[in-house]
Amino acid sequence: MKPFEDKAFENVPEQDEAALQLGSFLRENYKAPPLPNPDFFNHQLMQRIEAEKRTVEKKPTRFFWRLPRLAWAGGFCMGMVALIYGFAVPKSPYSSNVGSVAEILNTQIDDPAITSTLFHSNDHKLTVLWLEGWDSLPVNTLEGGKPENDRGASLEGFDYFREETGS
């Protein structure tokens, strides 16, 4: 608002005289006492400011010991876990085969004392027959023929046969 607008508002007839009278009356009779102990006021205020500055200076230190240290501690722990896993845990001798894809085929056997499991891998062009329960493998079976004692496992039609003891 510009000064002449101030005056225009003050000079509204309703307010004119009464407002001026009230204003001068208040200025005359409504004076606040002076600030008591002004020097102590400044002293106390400066002390509070100094305390505030000390608090502000401490804040970055606290921050450093919170988030960054947590992050470093977390990273260190993960590194230790990786080291322990890499060096202390022994690797399985079959771990290289873990990734190969094998298909379990259906097998049938007459003798209930013998269990058989058949694996076939297309990638390696390999079929494995796993037999459990036989005390010994007949000699002519390894040559591709039928077993002599004919206990029921039929091995005909396989290109390759290997006994896996699984020990």
Next chain:
Amino acid sequence: MVEDRRIREAADMELVSRCQRGDTQAFNELVNQYRGKVYAMIYNMIHNEQDAWDLTQDGFLKAWKSMGRFQGQSAFYTWLYRIVMNSTIDWMRQRKIAGEGEFDEECSLGQVDARATTVPHSDPLPFQKMERDEIRKRIDAAVDQLSPEHRAVIVMREMDGMPYDEIAAVLDCSTGTVMSRLFYARKKLQSALRDLYEAI
């Protein structure tokens, strides 16, 4: 007058820039310059010496903390008054001092002029003092009828003589709102005090 104001504002800005670099001595100078005005303004709004002291302290402390955010878009004292007025109005709201008939009995504690005890030769005569105290009580009671915002406008305009645009900047409202509040506050005070000031 305008030139004086510009010189004062320029000096304030120099002190402010030193404060922003962490110079507490510069802030001490600003406090020396404005503590009396700020205290008087708060005292006239709440009528209690101790609370006015505390609110003045808090206002200056807030100003120090916010000094880094002061861009110089307004005069320093306008910015300082804004901080102080907001604190005082919030304080009054928390105390549920909302005007319209409420009367704070603590007001009577601050009636005695502090200079009276230290400068005996300027003491008014007993009947003059009684009369002055009586007038002060009547004014306090009338001002207590006003809301915090209306008190702020009347104190800044009538006691401090601030122009409307500065009052609007301090209270963060339009000049129209300032005029409206001033009109309403004057009406209230006139109806409460007319017999006094017409008799005088």
